[in-house]
Amino acid sequence: MYEALNQPIEVLISFTKNGPIPTSFIWKKKEYYIQELNFIYKEKRGNETIHYFMVSDDSAAYKLCFETESLRWLLMEVYDTLQPENGVSAVKERITITYARQNNITC
Template sequence: MYSKINEKIEVLCAYVKNKSLPLYFRWGEKKYKVDKVNLVHSMRRGRDKLYFYSVSNKDNFFKLCFDTEKNQWMLVERFCQ
């Protein structure tokens, strides 16, 4: 099932070779482990640079967004099987 979410989340990241890799994120009261980062891409919206991460764990696929201007993470989409 696919859902558009667009809610703020908290993310724990590792920085490896100048790249940010999400490890866990908290959405509401639940904590999700990121097993795999499937795709990373960026785009500009005006002067803001946004980084999109397609990540997955054993049960779900998520699209996360980091806004560098606001220093804020968002959960954009969720797909669960």
């Protein structure tokens, strides 16, 4: 299921002849490599244009958004393919494990 996050991220973009394509992003110190750009759309919110990129890797689909006024990238939603265990989503669990490893914490 989709999980709303709305969290700031760092994004690496490739400017191709077909337009800009995000290739990877860093969220909570972990880098995610985008394997497929599935759908792009935009929205006009008052004066601001918001660009949305629906991307995916092997294990999850992500909704990234670029705000043209603030030039800020956000990870809006994650669609986690793995079933949540004990109420914790698989993506969140992976993040926790990565964070724990990086900081030498035993889970």
